[in-house]
Amino acid sequence: MLQLAEKPAEQFMLSTETFNQVNDILRDLVTSTRSDFALFCDANGNPITHHGKQHVVNLSGLSALAAGNFAATAEMARVIGEKEGFKFIFQEGDRRNLYLCNVGFNFLLAIIFDKAVALGLVRIFANKTVENLKGVLDKAAQAEKKASDFIDSEFGLLLGKELDKSFSL
Secondary structure: OEEOOOOOOOEEOOOHHHHHHHHHHHHHHHHHHOOOEEEEEEOOOOEEEEEEOOOOOOHHHHHHHHHHHHHHHHHHHHHOOOOOOOOEEEEEOOOEEEEEEEEOOOEEEEEEEEOOOOHHHHHHHHHHHHHHHHHHHHHHHHHHHHHHHHHHHHHHHHHHHHHHHHOOO
16 A cells, blocks of 8 residues: 555555556666666655666665655755755765655655766656656546545445435335
8 A cells, every 4th residue: 555645644556557657657767867777665665666677686675775765864854944855865876876766755766877877867867757657646546536435425325225224214
């Protein structure tokens, strides 16, 4: 179950269609940026899906560390007056770099890319990817809400009829 930022208590299941759309978006990102790897996870550190050359053996570990990194930097952002936290975090290594993106405050995107890949290229496509992912997730949440509202109203109607029958009304 995944949570949405607008209503933290509201959860929805990621449908096969939505999951496939997220996978397609990650594949396009890796191809466009010549990145090694892209990981999509929730803000609690649970991996959802990934694409590319898997240098990372422990996806759960990377997801948890990415979530912890965002939690720590959110506090740093608050200290310096950034109320919404940081949207992107860049980590530079000797051979590989890591670019972390906040996707709607409840999801994260981690991009691993070689030192030879231009950071500007990754930034441009990461911004586009985040917007695309937000769109897909928003549509999925709306569809889930509509289905839930329909089921709730249908259940209420049927329950009312059965109660009326029970009390001979």
